[in-house]
Amino acid sequence: MDRTGLRRRATGVTVALLAIVSIWGILQPESAAGELFWTATETGTIESSLRLAVPIALTAIGGLYAEKSGIINIGLEGLLIISAFVSVLVTDLLGPGQSTGIPPVVTFDLGGSTYTIDPGLQLLIPNIWVGLAGGVVASMLLAFLFGVICIRYQADQIIAGLAVWLIALGLAPFAAKVVYGQPSTAQVGTFDNWTIPVLSEIPVAGEILFDASPMVIIMLVSVPVAWYGLNRTSFGYWVRASGENPKALDTVGVNVDRVRYAAVLISGFFSGIGGTALSLGAVGSFSGAGQTMVDGRGFIAIAAYLFGNYNPFGAFAASYLFSGLQALQIRLQGIAPTEVFLMLPYLVVVIVLVLVGRTRLPEAAGEHYESGED
Amino acid sequence: MSNTAVRLAGITKRFPGVVANDQVDLTVEKGSVHALLGENGAGKTTLMNVLYGLLQPEEGDVYVDGERRDFRSPRDAIDAGIGMIHQHFMLVDPMEIWANIVLGQEPRKYFGLTVDEQQAIQEVRDLSERYGFDVDPTETVEDVSVGVQQRVEILKALYRGADVLILDEPTAVLTPQEVEDLYGVLDELTAQGKTVIFITHKLGEAMHSADDITVLRDGESIATVPADETNQDELAEMMVGREVLLEVDVPEHEPGETTLAVDDVTVTDSDDIDRVKDVSFEVRGGEVFGIAGVDGNGQSELVEAITGLESPTSGRIVIEGEDVTGHSRRQRIEDGMAYIPEDRHERGLVMDFDLVENGLLGSQHSEPYSKSGRIEWDTVRGHAEDIIETYDVRPPNADADAHSLSGGNQQKFIVGREFERDPSVVVATHPTRGVDIGSTEFIHEELLDLRQRDRAVLLISSKLDEVRQLSDRLGVMYEGELVDIVDPEETSEEEIGLLMAGERPDGIETVRKTGGKP
């Protein structure tokens, strides 16, 4: 049985299970399966699943870019933590509600006379969006550090990734305590829903997709864009070649290191939005006690892209499956204890890995590449 | 305008502890095929990597079309019209052929945001047709044969506008027929004005295909001679630095009883494909049974089944009358089977272990090296030192890590370790691959010595001359089948070549169609 066969079988089993539950549910609405099915297809559940999927799906998309390029980024969890914290911090420092103007009004005070350069026309950006940018930049910086360590200094990617996670896990609450005197931050508010005119009038789908949190819309846009980037652009070809056979890429004159840096930065970028979506997007504050508010979502993201076979659509589907489970569990706690639902995504990944094996990893993932080595 | 395509002047490239190229000069004429001949480690690949911008020399200059060039990266070399086809293909297996060929220079559309797949496929198709290559651009690389992959590599270089093509050991992985095809390709290329530099360590190939031959030895260029003004003996001497006896002297020896029997063995891989199909043969004590074939025709799988690394799907393996099919690899070792693996870096040695520990490899559970699970390091060390002395491993230091040894010495150490077990059956796969001529001779002698001592030797090699000369009987494998067993003395190289390519030449006397019983 070859690996594509196994993968098809795994996907087939999943789809078949879903189909059985659905049909059983439709036929017997009173049964447990019925409850599952009808709850899962409610508009509210779908919206909820989408919102819960945002941090996981975005991080998974970023992570799969890095891994496709040959850099296994186990530190995604750390990127989420840092961006979740920094985005709130930046928003809080800028103050609530006001706007950051670009370009800014500049005032010089020169020997008594004051000169003001007023661009006249300013682009006003709500602070919360500047906060998002801050979170993304922080995440990308940490990802860049990870990249330098893995690419330039040839560190073991798994160990370096764990280090990134541990550093962020310490640094975010550390900084929160320095600034706020406690491991969590102040409350800064969340993004308002985006309602896209006309489209949001479409029954059901319009409500779900076009009258939603900007984070959900960003995710829904990111999935096809990421897929396109990976499969239809030159850069995507280079990323894939860099993960499969970096030498092939090097010998045609594309700088492998640069491609890998870019891919790692992309993982930082998407994780940055993901982390921000978690803090600014959902609750408007960061909480850093224990495992922080990120609480393993970075690892679930890894699970999601593995389950999704490095395909952004697959990763999104897997994220949706996991978040859908969670959305279901908060609605249907009678069916099984919370913990059963909480551990399901992790069990699913183990089972999928067993069915499909590790042969799917890009050929050169985890290995460092040095140009000129023969 | 000069007629020189490429000129390298005084190239010196050092690696820590090694001078890979020492003041090497090379001049290549336009439109010619130029062979770069030398032993392994002579510095051929290093020199070409310098020309291709993968390595920067400490000294010396590179001239292309009479212009001095300073290549910082392959991109510079590509821009100067140089293309390189590496020995290990630089292809991305899961990607389509067209994508591999245009990689890094993809035609784009929509403001450069998108790879123009249709245009790329068309360009590749046109290029392929122009040079008469039979390549379908939409196939995936991992699905096509090695010969096609090589043509993809050549197309890749041509797509980048290469005028000078460097081919690194291009024939190593090809069948004799594919080699002939390659020569045809080279003719076509030179006919259209391209220049070819051809790295090889095979004298015959250099003589056959090249216009000029430059011989490298120990990082120095020895001489450049036109192919039609030299002969194999002269080249061999230049390569090795002394006169070489190319013929192996095989003494007469009467084989004894059947020691190893392979009975109807089939091996199926994880993709449900039969890699070895119903193979049967016997090897007698005091006999060398050779298996020839192009790499990838089931030899590796057959060897793994015989040595216990893989279980055959069906069939039996018998050693000295005992059915060992179900025996694990460890039991196989205890059954008296020695095995020289084809890849010494992966299998034969643990590169980070010193020779003491490497000498223990395979005997770690056997007396006297291990007593009730405890390793007797004194005995083990003595054993390693014995091997080093008997088999002339240099440097003679048991504490040296395996990776600090040269390829030849690594191989001698493996041979020593395996032969010291006093095995009844020896399976030797590509025992002289990547080994210098001196060590090769030594290993050949040791194999023949085992034959004299009535051991059964199974020799698998893709070097046709090696198996032909050493074997008493020679089986040929093609696509998993043992297509024939011939008497190597009675059968010509060409005829064996045809068998290796799956064709049955007329008039070959078959020793045994099946079963291989003598």
Next chain:
Amino acid sequence: MSRARDVLERLVGASGAERAVISVAALALSIVVGGLIVFVSGLGAACEAGANYHIAIPLPGSFEILLFDGRLSMFGFQSCYDPINVYEKLFIGAIGGLPWESGWQPTNFSMEVFLQRATLLLFTGLSVAVAFRAGLFNIGTQGQMVWGALTSAVAVLFVADFVPAGVAGTVILLPLALFAGAVAGGIWGAIPGALKAYADANEVITTIMLNFVAYYATTLLVREFFQDPQSTGGTQTRMVPVNSLLPSIPLGFQESRFSILALVLALVLAAVVYYVLWGTSFGFDVRTSGLQPEAATYAGVDAERTIVRSMTISGALGGIAGALWVLLANGRFLTGQEVPSLGFDGITVSVLAGNNPIGVVFGSVLFGVLKSGGNTLNFQTDVPPELVNVLSGLIILFVAMPEFFRLIGKYLGVGDEPAPAAATTDGGEEDG
């Protein structure tokens, strides 16, 4: 004796020495970077006046050589934190002060915390190291520990009713607790091992995932089956009987938070692990598999079985750590989330130690110090104790990049040419 010589050679061998140098350098660099983080955070923190930096070389008595005394500022801000003070608290506070100070007792509480933590880390560090040597990255020590802890607590609680009280019970319960922990941890380790061996499932991923499964599954089990009926608060098992706890030796320690028995057991296990790896055929199989699985198979090693066995041993060591956590630190099992992250710290310890069992001893001492010192830091300074987590992260980060230190070494002109370079040319030339 030749083996002893061999051992010595390995300990002082070139690569070992390089390893140690890199570890020390990584440690030093982490401290410097951590200090910078402290200083810079101090600029942003709120305090009445900047920290007074008092840098001096202490002399016997109350004399000192004053090097610097005053406040430091950057961009016009004064830092509220003094990194030197922080490290002083961290490292000296970890053992309860300097030994020659009046009132210092070798059995002070900080010392107890430090020794307990070092002991537990020795087990988890060994757990990670064993797997590493077999070429397996066991990130699942945490989960193996959680199962070990629960099983050990439950086994003791179950059996305690049937055994005599007092020391007689201890003789039965203590080994039982350790055994139960080892078995449970071993099984939880064997699972990813088997998945790796027979289904080729990447153990890095499976062990991470199984950690989470362990967390939730143990919590669920405790709540559904082993809940302490007395508890009106959290989810937890009953307290294990006092006679199942490790006897507090030496007696100076005030509570059963540390027992020299545990430390001795840990040290013995470190020695045993060392001996097994380098002195036995099985250890040879494990190390060969770890370095080159293909070569191991070639040499007759049953790769699958070795993977499963190594992971089982690794898991069992983690499970013992869990059992000891119950017996030393907690007295009962709470939920999986409440088990401290000793398993992850074990990775750091092992990586820092170059996966050498003897090195693990030193690594666990260091992290024991960080833990105990972290308490002091929490209590005696304004600097958040999360600094310790940042430091461990930095240490593991820097240890992971030996190339960085090689480059620095080269730049400073110390050290030989790195060995791999020879291999590179060698390998390259052969093919050409």
Next chain:
Amino acid sequence: MSPNSGRRRFLKGTGAAGTIALAGCISSTDNDGDGTDTPTEGSDSTETESGDGTETQTEDGSDAGADVNVGMVYATGGLGDKSFNDMAQQGALQAEEQLGISFEEAQPEQNSDFIPAQRQFAESGDYDLISCIGFAQTDALTENADRYSDQHFQIVDSVVDTDNVASYVFKEEEGSFQVGHLAGLLTSQSFEAGQGSTDSDSTNVGFVGGVNAPLIQKFQAGFEAGVSYANEDVDVQSSYVGSFNDAATAREAALSMYDSGADIIYHASGASGLGVFQAAQERGKFAIGVDADQSRSEPDFADSIVASMVKRVDTAVFTAIENEVNGEFNGGSVTTLGLESDGVACVYGDALGDAIPQDVKDQIDASRQAIIDGEITVPTEP
């Protein structure tokens, strides 16, 4: 606390020795007075601080309690949870303000850090009272109370039966009953206040718990009993988030409840509760806070928080400190703080309280009295 030179010179060979040396803090005489069982009335519910917990303080007081020094050991999760720990800090701050005591704080990260934290205080001998917040400290304190038998301890939310520990527990179910009663009444009528409104057709309220543990089940049980006391037909949807720290999931749980008709959601989920408030604000519905008056501690959500089940952890802490200052440490006793003693209470929202109809308030007052009088028995398990 802020770094002071006294502490920095620690270990510098200048004479300061021992693990903890606090300048200006001298241990007072041991007050071994047996306290009475009667809890002190929680003085004034008006808070002196906004409760955002950013202040740090060491000023040595100069009032009556100037020589009393208190060590606070908070529950894991630390300050800034806007409820439990912050309330405890509130009590200490109040004591500082009114009694002039001084206090130091420790915020353990894990359960295993409780023992060291308690001991650090006890070992130094500089603290008259060590306040241990949260049931998770029970084991640690049981051990330490034996060890430091002269040290006064307080534990909140649990009982440690030792002479030197004053235990304070709450009848969370009673307070939860009250807010349940309120929720049940409000959802049965059309109630509009702030941004939110209830729909009189809806007979649906919600409960969001942090982790499914016995303590939190008490909240759930009381709430459900209160709701059905108000109106038998009102359903309570309950959901546990699985963490006290996952506001994102709590928000989804709350949104799903609001979307399926719930008007009011009561949370007992620590920092996860922020998600419930967020959801209430988004949907224009109501939430009920827990532990603290969350309409004050979370002013951003004041327009959605109709009430809070206040658990007077501050009272417990303040009372214990006050006893200590007065030499009346009530070691060995268990102080149960229920409705009667205002230890738990239904406190109307800062912004919305005025909008609650008086008849509703009257009914709540009545049920309070009924519980105090024992006419209503509130269950502790759902």
